[in-house]
Amino acid sequence: MVKFFSADEEARLVGAIQAAELNTSGEIRVHVEVGERKAALNVATRVFKELGMDKTADRNGVLILLEVDRREFAIIGDEGINKVVSQDFWDDERDLMQRHFRKGEFVEGISLTIEQIGAKLRKFFPYQTDDVNELPDEISYGG
Numbered sequence: 001m002v003k004f005f006s007a008d009e010e011a012r013l014v015g016a017i018q019a020a021e022l023n024t025s026g027e028i029r030v031h032v033e034v035g036e037r038k039a040a041l042n043v044a045t046r047v048f049k050e051l052g053m054d055k056t057a058d059r060n061g062v063l064i065l066l067e068v069d070r071r072e073f074a075i076i077g078d079e080g081i082n083k084v085v086s087q088d089f090w091d092d093e094r095d096l097m098q099r100h101f102r103k104g105e106f107v108e109g110i111s112l113t114i115e116q117i118g119a120k121l122r123k124f125f126p127y128q129t130d131d132v133n134e135l136p137d138e139i140s141y142g143g
Helices: 007-020 040-050 091-102 106-122
Strands: 027-033 061-067 072-077 140-142
Touching (some): 007 027, 040 061, 040 072, 091 106
């Protein structure tokens, strides 16, 4: 398994996920895929299920998937999110990541995107005092 992020970078991303999840009951994951031949959106849909992200109580999981070899990424949300947000909900996140990725700022782009997703999901899925972290916060790798 090839690690895309250093230990410090992973720690920064996990910290961003944990901070964002203090705003929302939504669950955010980052996954890095290496050696995949399919388009990032197709891979993200498969990985979303493999990681059990479709099993959260409110169906409010978000996956940020990086496909390293193809230099692609995808951001997808579960059906609970997609039922309540506008069609262009993910466009801002995509654009933010693309701006940073073009400059080679992968961790910065993902961290800011995670922060923005947490803030936006707060409106629809506010953090509850009895909130349970339903999914791990660490970065997952495939391929």
